[in-house]
Amino acid sequence: MSENETTDDARTDGGETGIVAPDDEVPTWSERKERKAGLSRLTYEYFERSRREDQDLRNESDYVERDVLGFPTWPHEIIRNLSISMFFVGMIVLIAAALPPSLEAPADPSSTPEIILPDWYLYWSFGLLKLNPLNPGLAVLDGGKLLSDQLYGVLANVVVVGAVALLPYLNKGSARRPVEQPFWASIGVGGAVFSITIAALAVQNLIPLPLPLQLNIVFVFPVVAGIITYAVLKTMREGYMYGLNRRYYMLRPPK
């Protein structure tokens, strides 16, 4: 390196500006924060707080940290992931080869087909649209309906999706296994069964059962499934797995 021998007039890069603040004049973070106002100041303050909180938690924690970093990405993870992925994509191609799609008749606005259906994954929504027999007629309206049948169906969709969205705010706590919360597990099983029975309602004209009976099935089956789930899980609680779980909650992690 020839840097040290270079004299000032031999410099070709213009040298330093000489206007860098001396160290003791550079504002510290706290000082900067104090100069700020409003939102940015709040942001700084919050960051400082949360950093302090993290540090406190870390100091307090008796959490065990391990000296092993993890499995090496290559070959362990990559080979496993590749084989799973290739198998999965292979299955898609295999199914696609075995069961090719058809191309029905072209669109014809003048002839309504007997069966109008979306793809299967929308049956549940389609079934909810067909709940109109349950749309109550009101005596005060001379049997007229407060909501049109279509609106009733749309609202049913909104209610179902809304209920699913609210879930994390309804069921809180740290329980994870179904045995720990038989009630919520039975709600889940009931919901899953309902998504199937309501989908069956979407194809009601293909099912040789009277409509009132079908409507009953739509709501009774999920409830029955839920009750069975509840009973089974309550029984499982007596078993050893549940006791095992509860103890792990109580224990602090071993050092």
Next chain:
Amino acid sequence: MSLEKKDDFDHYGWLKTKDLTPIESVFLTTLVFLDRRLRIVDYLELLEDAYYKVNLQMPKSHTEQYDLDNKFWYWYPLYSLGFFSTLAYIVAAVSGALLGFYYAPTAAGDPSAAYNSIEMIMTELQFGFALRSIHRWAAQIMMAAVFLHMLRVYFTGSYKEPRELNWLLGIILISLSMVFGYTGYLLPWNQLAFWAGQIGVEMALATPIVGEWAAQLLFGGFTLGQATLIRMYILHVFVLPFVVTALIALHIGIVWVQGIAEPH
């Protein structure tokens, strides 16, 4: 600083003094080239720093902490369903991009040009039949995987704090995936497509206040036609791919940051 080029920073000279395999030397040459122009190494350093902050001190997993090595959390295989959704999504995206070369979103003609283009894909195009089949099945399988993924998240209680956000994001994702499927379903412009579209319009119109506006926006009017088809097409091949891909990335990013919910 000296004007002479020979100093510590003569990287190419340094390269020559090393005994490198061709791969190594191509790699290093590229790295040096990019670094001299874009200061790559600074960024790599940042990344490396972040990587080690995240990974260096992986806390013990639950099973390790409680010395449960011999116990298997029997739900674990189901934790792959989210990944399967992603994979099927990628397969659908790739096959869909290929189909897009040949599909024509035009309702005019008898039968429509759209219908004809699908017919051409299925009968004349090399591998067209397979391509359409793969695209459809990938979409079906993605939906199935997403439903099951949602069930596994429910039954393992993984939606609880602090993962509510991902649950809500998941609901948006599953809804958008269904819209994805629905718009795709309309594209062949066959009987099924047309009448499924009809129901869509009716549903939109039944919604109070925003109904007519929504029907105009999504279906391009109250009766189905060219306007509907082109809207479905743009949603299916332009809007939704970007939105859904970004949301999936966000969804998985959040899982990465938060870590998978551990069973107890």
